[in-house]
Amino acid sequence: MNGVISLSEQQFKIIQATAEAAYPAECCGLLAGNILAENHIVKRVIPSPNIVADQAKDRFEIDPQIHINLELELRGSLDQIIGHYHSHPDHPPVPSETDLKMAYGPILIWLIAAVDKGKFVDLKAHQINETKQHFEEIALRITPA
Ligand SMILES: [Zn+2]
Numbered sequence: 001m002n003g004v005i006s007l008s009e010q011q012f013k014i015i016q017a018t019a020e021a022a023y024p025a026e027c028c029g030l031l032a033g034n035i036l037a038e039n040h041i042v043k044r045v046i047p048s049p050n051i052v053a054d055q056a057k058d059r060f061e062i063d064p065q066i067h068i069n070l071e072l073e074l075r076g077s078l079d080q081i082i083g084h085y086h087s088h089p090d091h092p093p094v095p096s097e098t099d100l101k102m103a104y105g106p107i108l109i110w111l112i113a114a115v116d117k118g119k120f121v122d123l124k125a126h127q128i129n130e131t132k133q134h135f136e137e138i139a140l141r142i143t144p145a
Contacts, residue, residue: 003038004139005083005109005125011045012142016120018047019087019113025056028086030070031109032079040082040109046070050086059098060086083109090116093124095135103128103135110135 007015018027029047033040048062062084074080088096093114095103103110114122126135 003040003109003127004141005040005042005111006141006143007042007045007111008143011042012123014045014047015085015111015113015123019115020118020120022050022056022087022089023115023118024089026050026058026060026087026089027113028060028062029084030062030067030081031083031085031111032070032074033082034079035082035108042082043079045085057089058091058096083111085111085113087113087115093122094137095126100135109138111140 015029018029021027027047028050029045031042031045033043035041046066048066050056050060051063052059052061067081070081091114093112095110095112099110108127110126112124112126113120123140125138125140127138129136
């Protein structure tokens with residue numbers, strides 16, 4: 001029962017650019033959109049400052065105010081927060097031990113961008129399995145903007 005996440009080319013470029021701009025720190029942000037069957041469709045990418053400034057090389061934390069504002073904004077609409085993204089400076093785009101510890105709540109999709117020496121290299125999507133014991137990679141589809 002693996003899902004798919006669809007991202008427009010333009011949204012992909014936002015993540016790529018913010019991941020490179022944040023280097024050597026991790027970037028982060030939220031993904032708003034909707035879920036049709038197993039297909040997660042991203043409608044908007046909302047970049048956030050990484051608020052763990054002193055540990056930003058291998059940690060990230062989305063600004064809670066941005067999260068709250070987005071939830072308020074989406075209230076009553078068909079869209080919801082379907083996931084978030086962050087980058088791994090000089091590490092592969094696979095969830096770390098820390099990521100697994102942070103995997104709580106209803107946020108479903110984790111996009112991880114790998115940045116090598118300041119250059120974006122790859123973006124992968126992961127989903128927590130039902131028992132929250134591990135991440136599973138899911139398909140990432142880039143659609144024309
Ligand atoms: Zn991570």
